Amino acid sequence: MADVILKADNLYKHYPIKGGVLRTTVGHVKAVDGVSFELQRGETLGIVGESGCGKSTLGRVLMRLEEPTSGTVNFDGVDMYSQGGSAMRKLRRDIQIVFQDPYTSLNPRKTVGDIIGEPFEIHPDVVPKGGRKKAVQELLEMVGLNPEHINRYPHQFSGGQRQRIGIARGIALRPKVLICDEPVSALDVSVQAQVINLMEKLQDELGLSYIFIAHDLSVVRHISDRVGVMYLGRMVELGTEEEIYQRPTHPYTQALLSAVPVPDPTMRGKREQIVLTGDVPSPANPPSGCRFHTRCFKAQDRCKVDDPELVNRPDGAGEHRSACLFAEPRVIVETVDVSDVEVDTRFATTDVVDIDAFGDDEGVLPADATTVQQRSQVVGESEGPLDRPTDTTRLVDDEPAEHRDPRV
Amino acid sequence: MTTTTKSVAPASEYKPGADGRLLQVDDLYVEFHTAEGVAKAINGVSFDLRQGETLAILGESGSGKSVTAQAIMGILDMPPAVIPSGAIRYCGQDLLTMPDEQRRKIRGPEISMIFQDALSSLNPTFPVGWQIGEMFRQHRGMNKSDAYAQAVRLMERVAIPGAKDRVKNYPHQFSGGMRQRIMIAMAIALDPAVLIADEPTTALDVTVQAQIMALLAELQEERQMGLILITHDLGVVADVADRASVMYAGRIVAQAGIEDLYARPAHPYTRGLLESIPRLDQKGQTLAAIGGLPPNLTRIPPGCTFNPRCRMAQDICRTEEPALRVIGNQESRCHFAEEVLNG
Amino acid sequence: MTDSLAVSVQPTAGDDVGEARSLAQDAWRSLRKNKLFWISVALITVFVLMAIWPSLFTRTDPTFGDINNVRATPSGDAWFGTDTQGYDIFARTIYGARASIIVGILTSLTTLLVGGAIGIIAGFYGGWIDAVVSRITDIFFAIPLLLGGILFMSSFPNNPQSTPYFVIVGKVVLTLTIFGWPSIARLMRSSVLQVKPNEYVLAARALGASPWRIIRSHILPNALAPAIVVSTINLGAYIVAEATLSFLGIGLTPPAISWGVAISDALVAVRTYPHILLFPSLFLSLAVLAFILLGDAVRDAFDPKSR
Known part of the structure; x- marks a missing residue:
């Protein structure tokens, strides 16, 4: 059972903040600040949190798109960060990523065939040259797209459809682990379901393990076996889907769950609402002790001093990991088990094929094209890529305004 | 106050x-x-x-x-x-x-x-x-x-x-x-x-x-x-x-008081949407998608605008656009609204 | 229900390529409709033909000076008249195109190559490489093109009798390249910085692509358009710079034929015989205008916002 494929130990990623005339380092944005977890073979680990909690940075550090400040990742028995050049390249076949933004994640100058075929060009020994077109078409078919559209x-x-292309690129080398960074948050609800179902199907067929990073707690509940909740660079609670959603013990998880609206008007006013005050503090200057104490509804003096560890704490039925000194279970979401309920196929389908890809639309853009583009820029984590962060306003949700320079 | x-x-x-x-x-x-x-x-x-x-x-x-x-x-x-x-x-x-x-x-x-x-x-x-x-x-x-x-x-x-x-x-x-x-x-x-x-x-x-x-x-x-x-x-x-109007391809396809809309949807699109959202308060849910995409607004299909994605669509849906009509205490723009509502 | 759907999604034959439109094809589509683009292309074609086969346009020998017929006004014999040494102005204007076009095109290409490469390196690698390269760029950028050209050319003067034509042209190109690359480098660096954070670049890195591969297949195709546009517009500026250097007597010098030299020669008689100045100046302006128009048209075509 405990077949761990990826194990992260005490991961830190601090970005220097440069300031002053000489551009010296005046502080650090602690995007990821001591995160440990393990991913089992074939499971989906959901990682949830609000913007600025460091979940996207975590994904990039796990992919080694950014070097960690410290910490280790053991991938299938190999220490990932000690691998150099060709060994690392080889390792990359086994761990791949799908990005959030379907507009910036595909090179606009390349055809779909080039994009999905790129993994085979970088790792030429996977598929011989003559078989690549066929391999690409098979991938298109696997993700429910029309294999004839290879030259679009x-x-x-x-x-x-673009997100499907991104997934096809991600699975081209048959990785063992796929990191999914907000893969559906830019999509419309009716399309979201298609992509989620596709990802579940691919997991079954290819035996993939997913790290599913998202801000939408409902989507994460649906797809995940286990869930980690992040706040200000730390993992505050980690447990199975049932433990997190039915017996949450950390006040932040509880508040988060209570804030998610449920599409059922009869529940209005009947659900418990925990309204958090204030904004998320700056990751450049996180609070002492428990990081959540500034917004916590049950904080005591001790919380300002003692930094609680993420360790097993009782949750009523058993125990799971939680980083709260006063962890106690609280039922926030009345859960209904609907495993037996069948889908009414007159209205919706669990089929994952994109029916539009097989129409004769001649590549006419669907209605969502421009709006998805705009939305994908707004929605989700703004933790941004690579060589930031001199600009901390993008990263930080709030900081007492007095500390900021209005002229910037 | x-x-x-x-x-x-x-x-x-x-x-x-x-x-x-x-x-x-x-x-x-x-x-x-x-x-x-x-x-x-x-x-x-x-x-x-x-x-x-x-x-x-x-x-x-x-x-x-x-x-x-x-x-x-x-x-x-x-x-x-x-x-x-x-x-x-x-x-x-x-x-x-x-x-x-x-x-x-x-x-x-x-x-x-x-x-x-x-x-x-x-x-x-x-x-x-x-x-x-x-x-x-x-x-x-x-x-x-x-x-x-x-x-x-x-x-x-x-x-x-x-x-x-x-x-x-x-x-x-x-x-x-x-x-x-x-x-x-x-x-x-x-x-x-x-x-x-x-x-x-x-x-x-x-x-x-x-x-x-x-x-x-x-x-x-x-x-x-x-x-x-x-x-x-x-x-x-x-x-x-209190009330909601559901829009699709520039039309209101369903309009109802909020409880009816969720509990007794009278349009296949509303029904499909409700099937396709993951819910926080459910476990073991089978997600189902509507399939396809909304039409390009320069090429709205003839008949009911939803027909290419509708799994109930019949011939009449491809030729004749339904009107928004009252059914029970809600409105629906579907030829088969009664069946959707009661089924 | 499910069955009927499965039937309807069978791939339809003959739906292969669809309308595969890349950005370049879109750009070409919009260029084709642009009148100014065609005007500039026509002008540039004429000038390039002049540069390659001047004899297509005139039979008159530009180096034959008729001492008995100096400063003649335009006539049927000499369409543009003759200059102070009796040379046929029309012929000399035609032959003069060569220097301008060669200098313009070569300098644009070399600045694009040098500046582009430096800009890509600075933008892609960042860090201290970027800091060093950017400071060097700034230093060169601070020296005005012409001032630098004058300093350089007068430090290494030509010998009009012994230095071959192409060596002199090469020197002018070299000078303008040395002082012209920084504008392209800066532009390239900033467009690389815009392209680099895109997730498709990250995806390529995640796949283990080499830096060279990332630059070649992801960065370059998406960052090149602005540099090409500015290079086209700069081409006009380089033609002007060449003419100015020649005018000052430190670029091309007689017996070499160039518009700058011709303008310089015309100055002695500008008040009495303005036509000697008029024709080479007019051609110079037309050539510059043609390249600037082309650059504008290309920029509009590549900028989706203006479409």
């Missing part, structure tokens, strides 16, 4:  | 109808003339809004929900937008035929709007207090210091901590949630009778979303505003709306 350009596809 | 927060509003010359009806959109059409052809963004949309009521307009990208809001506000770019026919009546007066000068006086004091992206809706070069105060200077002819005082009062009303000290801060010094509060302060500054909220929480985190929605509900209760909530989020709608 990304802008001829809708947001959902 | 109401009196303390109300500003010195002059009595409005607009009075809602006897039935409390504030706004009435009647058979509205909007087209966009683009290089790729005519995009029919809105095709015969009708609804009305009463005092103190929250109407949700629910739809996916390209359904025309935002265009509807912009048409009501009169902030569509024309061209490329054209309104070939229809009427938007505010307290009985048609906004579309009204002189520009008169319509400007409605925008703000009578009907106002908040947008999804508060950062780009606020001017980065002016302090927020100045921007809120501008409403008073422009519409009420107030002087600078009085306008600032009003701005502080409003910022306190929308629960911005330390409003007095922060009134001269610039938009980028506030967090996303605080900026949205500032937008709301600006929108309610002149005590409008109608507030349109276009995806007010889409860009915000869920804990902040809960705060903002609670604030909007509270303000609406306090001022008896008519609130039009435009969103794609079925959860938010279930939490706050």
